[in-house]
Amino acid sequence: MIRISELRLDYLKQPVGVTKLPQFGWMIDSDQRNIIQTAYQLQIADNPDFNNAIYDSGLVESEDSAHVIPDKPALKSASKYFVHVRIKSNTGEISKWSDSTYFVTALISNIEWRAAFISAETKEDASNSKGTYLRTEFTVKNKVKEAYAFTTALGLYKFYINGKKVGTDEMTPGWTSYNKRLLYQTYDITDLLNTGKNAAGALVGAGWYKGTMGFIGARNNYGDQTAFLSQIHIRYEDGTTDIIGSDETWKGSDSPVLFSEIYDGEIYDARLEQPGWNTPGFEDKDWKAVSIVDFNKEILTAQSGTRVKKVEEVSAKRIFTTPKGDTVIDFGQNMTGWIHFRVNGKAGDKVILNCFEVLDSEGNVYFDNLRKAKETLDFTCKGGEEEYEPNFTFQGFQFAKIAAYPGNTELSDFTAYAVHSDMEPTGTFDCSNQDINQLQHNILWGLKGNFLDIPTDCPQRNERLGWTGDAQIFCRTASYLMNTYTFFHKWLKDVAADQTPEGGVPHVVPDLLSGKEADDWLLSQGTHSAAAWADVAVINPWTLYLTFGDKEIIKEQYESMKAWINFMQTHSVDNIWNYKLQFGDWVALDAEEGSYFGATPNDLTCTAYYAYSTGLFARMANYIGNTKDYETYRALFEQIKKAFQEHFFDEDGNMTANTQTAHVVALYFNLVPEKYRQKTAEALVRLVEKENGHLVTGFVGTPYICHALSQNGHIKEAYDLLLKDDFPSWLYQVKKGATTVWEHWDGLKPDGTMWSPDMNSFNHYAYGAIGEWLYRVVAGIEIDETNPGYKHSIIHPRFGGGLSYVNAGYKSVYGNLSVHWEQKDDKCILEVTVPHNTSATILLDGAKDVLQADGLQFEKAQNDRKALTGSGTYHIEFVR
Template identity: 55%
Template sequence: MLAVEKITLNYETTLTGCETLPVFGWIITSSLRDVQQRSWRLQLSAQEDFAQCLFDSGEMHDDRSSNIELPDVACQHSTRYFVRVHITDNHGEESGWSPAATFITGLPAQAWQGVFISAETPQDKDNSKGTLLRHAFSLSDGDDIVSAVVHASALGLYQLWINGEKVGRDELSPGWTSYHHHLLYQTWDVTEHLREGENVIGAMVGAGWYKGDMSFNRYRNYYGQQTGFICHMVVTLRDGSQRIIATDAHWQGCDDAILFAEIYDGEVYDARREQRGWSEPAFSAGHWRAVTTLAAETSVLQPQTACPVQEIERLAPCSIIATPKGETVLDFGQNLSGWVEFRVRGAAGERVVLRHFEVLDAEGNVYLANLRTAKQCIDYTLRGEGEECYHPHFTFQGFRYVLIERWPGTPTRDDFVAVVLHSAMTPTGHIETSNADLNQLHHNIMWGLKGNFVDIPTDCPQRDERLGWTGDAQIFCRTASYLMQTRTFFAKWLTDLQHDQTPEGGVPHVIPDILTGKCDNDRFLSHGRTHSAAAWADAAVINPWTLYLMYGDKQTLARQYGSMKAWVEFMHDNAVENQWSWKLQFGDWVALDAKEGSYFGATPNELTCMAYYALSTLLLAKSAKALGNDVDHTHYQALHTAIVESFRNEFFTATGRLAARTQTAHILALYFQLVPDAHRERTVQTLLELLAENDGHLVTGFVGTPYFCHALSENGQADAAWQLLMKEDFPSWLYQVKAGATTIWEHWDGVKPDGTMWSPDMNSFNHYAYGAIGEWLYRVAAGINTEEHAPGFKSSVLRPIPGGGLTWLKARYGSVYGDIAVHWTQEPARDGLQSITLEVDIPPNTHSMVILDGAQTLLDTDGLDFAPVDGGYSAQVGSGHYRVIWQR
């Protein structure tokens, strides 16, 4: 039976606040094989029953079911719309109308009637307290409310409240952006929150990223010195008229019970100072003060249509530990980002003090040194009225353990729960194998994403940093996009990358950029060295291209194209004979072949810079082609050819020896296709020699590690790639697993084999970069890959490469067309041949090239027409479930 399972709007299932029509798509289900869509019809209406349609496409005879852009339709702002789809397929079946998807339109800049208001004064510039804002309004008995939609944002962080209830599930809104250019507002349907008669709308506001202490240099007030809040609520009545409730000078303000709230340091809260009932009509606000209006631009307001930070799950403590030093510690069993919620009883004035941290030291005691100056502390003063429940508001912590420094009475496990916070993204990837350690590695990679995708892709969530390092985000982008639907998340971050780019096209090391102009005394970043490092700045090109590959997302590619081109031109402008460099280069960061006491790996920066220059130029040429820009495609393709030729002349001898004898140099040369064909075999063999010299272990850092297994498996060395992955002793991915890690570490030896720690100045235990091996697990071990000519997995390649001593592997990836699944099992070799069973699921309206790598004999083809190819067999396959058995 043919059906449309769900409709997607900008790759999400629901949108709020969109100012332009979203890009539409839908996922098709069918019990038949080889299902291809033949036609579709889409209707858009402001009525749930579609009695009147604002737009009706009519029957469209094409096979598109993703990335569909409609002509301009005149939608009203602050209005809910409904979308439904009907399709037919190549078997003559019809789907019937799909369930409706909904979206709420946003508020154009010119329509905002609210202004930014603040309960702070300029004298509060060094304070990080919380404030409250409120406004009472009346809806008469005759007001028949049809809908109420509110749009809100803040300079700082905020929570919106109406009539005593928090609106929505979002936390840490409006998130962190390049606020002076790009400030997100949130949109909610609040119809159910309103009542006849008196109503109150209000907000809690905190410092957040806007004016709090930020970065390892601990500068504050980077964007401004006063917090602010803005909202605009549209109440639509049955007669078609509208009431507007917006922020203005008539609102009232007051200090909150939040005495202090900072991203790094935590929250101080005195429950005795709560303004109980402050957002309810019955509250007396006579003692509240007048607010001030701020001269902040509303033109920078842009809608956050999806992907807010939310509570995603809750974890109970595994145990309460008494350390050898007598400390009382909660163990939640998982390194995470979020906060602790607790319930407590005690007398007024008693306190709860909690310190959050990641690991115990070798003796089993509390270890705080790697937090550097971040306090990660919650200090709560009881009001003394029965059971009190509390969680923080405007901070988050990175932790597995919590030190209970103060608690009235004796704490129990039931008093606490860890609340996991991260950007709300749809999970799309899952891998399970016969090896428990490999499963734990995948778990750790996933939790590295969860812990660091808190509105921006941070390097780490616990110490006084938590910045959007471009290198980390670039390295991990493809892996992240297998694990979660990251299109919205990265598209938002890339918008800020474009805003924060230098006028010359240079790309800051962190996005949003809060380092430029604030690092004069930093040993690395002084003298303007806060932008344009190879592999870091290349996020400007690699990440938009990755979104195009994974989702077929031409919209982000087109929007970022100017930024991509500016970065490549920056390299070109600073190159001499295609060799470029810029002030500070991180190179193969924290590689194990670095000199003693150095973070910089042994691979020459000249090689790394030129390799990434070649890669970004190639991807820019491909992007130009995808966008139909033939002139740029030809130009940058020629530039790429010239860079590759220069690379070969500079770094390869006539006999094929690569001048830099490091693992990373050979990995980049191979994976970026920089090796002359005549010298490829020698380069591969040298890489194997470099592995053997380190007893089969990697010594790579941030640049070489993501591509190591790819460089091997793409060059006939899949067994070597599996052996590298499955190493269990230091340094290796599974060494961390064996050491009890629940996330990915910053260093291969964050905890050394003897139990001692790496230097505390830079030793995060939740640092996702090395989790980039996840891409290899999905693309090679499971074999799930897309094709550039049909991105978004419209056409996929399923080419699993079993190995690693596994007896089975199951993988599933939720593409924009539906789930792609691979399940392989392998039996021990008999008579020199190994039997492999492969089951695949291919979603409707797509097709796949299934390749049986190394197959010699086909035992069961399930009706598929396999043909011999170099190194195996292949078949072009339509949608459906298939089971194939072969021998190799």
């Protein structure tokens, strides 16, 4: 029996806001092994019954069950399309039609925009961050067949129809390089409309667009006046249509949101609420006329998925009194989001909550690492039972100080919501070591805390920027944990948009540092093109290609990648590259006292990344058939590699920089002369031994150090490094009670003191990049570059670390891939599930004899045994 278990469109279940035909992909279930699709039939219809399908592929002979892109039909704006598929397998069986799914189109062309950006603010409001109301009423003339709203804002917005919030999205329209690209959202509002009078309303706030952003405290980075844009398309049962757009007939008013900003929180006065303001019949005679704000609608871009939502609810774990007498709520988990509370007070009573991450060594409130961010919720009661959560801000916190609250506080009155981009979880990992399981938990929550529309560096202090280095370092780990395609695809558009004319890549994206004047060391030395940071332009598309097998991401980011390689080439001398401000091996522990810059020379780290990115770009050029660029950039890679070897190895094959990171990047980026590879790996082992078995690497070396060891015959040393639990190590943080990953190895020092508060985040995912080693090596779930997206997988778990078992899984575009291994005395048990319509190579780590092969044919492969297999679940037992 075969069937389609899931049908995906652009890697999403039901994308809303599509402007071109999606890619289609599906997962196959069967009770048989070695199932291969031999043909498929795909239908698209404008009704769920598929009467008179507008597209029917017929039976197409093809193995493709991912990345299927029909060349028709042409799509209409503001329409819902239904899709289903069936397949034929190599057994000759034809499946039933899959359950149907759908996609909804946005405006296919921006020339269809008729609405105007409207504002209840004026230029005189440039310095404030209040929230404003906007409203209108309109008539629905007949029975509605379908209706869609297209909405966005200069600022942040919440949209309402007839008193109900439209959708479950938060922090819309997100953060992009607004003057180059502004997203808009599409909503199905069919069920919210009534025949006759209806009301539309919006609450608008400053957000990233107008509020104070960045550590330099710049304001009005994109504009100084918030505005809202809405266009509603109604299609009636009788075939007629209506379009209702925001215009000068709308009215505006101030709202109860007196202040709301990303860093500082929100001030809300419930006494100023206007009940019914977003419902028909509300008396708005005292409201003011709106103004029209000029904005280029040609740069509007529909957003089809991965919007920010309240994803998880976290209950308060305890309320306690600190040694200094403060009342504090503990939610038990460091997170990003906000607090929802209930209160019963008198009009004018206050609730004030100050959010923060950690307690100090004495158990008291610790605000210092927030820097200038206030992270405060300030609520004024209107009287009676009330509930509140903020509108246009988010906090990074585990704790909240209750600075004011009427009456007694109860745990049940406080609930936290983890808020982040809505991505499907794809990876699972657990093992016999509970500290490693906690580390895995911390890595995942680091992702949740910093994937809020863009990949941020931290969620708590006055920064929260899209630092490119952090995103590059963590991309592979993130792509095991969650379906990151849409998230990174969206952000990489801004990486390209914000590149300099010469191809330089900003340190942060969206780039709100370049062009600013401030007394700041970073701005004075350069705001773009740092090795490992700027290389996100190449490494992240490469990672998405590997993970999803999708050449479209290469094609879309191709010119951006090429421009970055050319930038490095232009600024290199004899193929050694360095440029202005470099972060190098940032916050490595081999830095000089008081310095953030690790001991590995910038010439080395820059040139290593120059070679690595150039090599990756050449391979991607080859995979999309650009032979000329492949040959050109492959030759350039070889030239850079040769220069690297000549400059950074002496005549005896020793590296000239005697640091862990120098050896790590040389090994992992394949820049070591082959005859010196083992010597270089052994030198790395000695450098680790010199530190009593600890790493001292920073942002550049840490992601790859365990790989550099395990790929070169030192799996034991890699495990030993992972399992260290004293300072500095990953598990040191676990032992200190961390629930997310820290920015510094010594964020909380062994003596209880803190790293300098100017830069000490306790939710900073970069060092969580060890997560990919857990999946790729410990669990052994690896990608075959020549057949990516797990179309062909390499299953090679590496036993060690005293682990008695490991369970891991990854939900690929083809289906669930899982690995379970356990070790009992001398016998090893391995259970593997390979998705249908894929294959895998299974390698048995150090196997001397195979006791049970479950029908597979194993042959010797150096120190292992390997077998090629098709889909299905296999139970293997062997002796090492």
